């Protein structure tokens with residue numbers, strides 16, 4: 001479901017609208033799954049990756065809450081971040097991050113976690129040694145950087161310059 005709604009909708013014959021939504025009925029036939037399966041995945045997803053909503057036209061649609069690599073306008077509202085946020089990553093990336101800061105790579109934003117436990121989970125998911133970075137988000141915001149919070153609690157920024165990052 002993530003692949004179809006964030007990365008390669010065309011591969012299963014889907015076209016997302018500009019905000020990333022696709023009609024639920026189209027989605028079910030494109031993926032060959034039934035409604036009960038979809039509801040179970042949406043409700044059971046540990047990170048609330050998906051949202052289902054009825055549009056003003058009465059059509060029920062689904063989208064991914066964040067994490068897209070295809071162009072979508074999620075309608076994120078800028079919000080003041082907490083004083084510190086965290087980013088868990090692989091130790092192999094540390095030197096490069098300290099040099100150039102955190103960049104968004106293939107995603108639309110850099111993803112930051114509200115607590116170290118979440119950051120640790122993110123940083124360990126590809127294996128290898130994990131490092132937890134502390135981001136001086138309050139200071140960054142006061143310096144003019146914009147932060148967004150996605151529906152599932154992930155904090156998003158365009159980039160994090162190295163001077164706002166400390167290790168641990």
Ligand code: HQG
Pocket residue numbers: 047049067088089090093096097100101102103104105106107110111121122123154
């Ligand atoms: C690293 C999952 C070298 C960055 C998770 C990360 C998260 C750099 C990797 C969400 C760098 C990108 C996002 C630099 C950043 N030099 N490496 N200058 N700047 N990096 O997957 O934050 O399953 O795109 O540290 O749970 O790991 O998609 O980002 O290791 O919430 O819902 O480049 O993805 O959620 O990796 O994870 P990613 P991420 P979902």
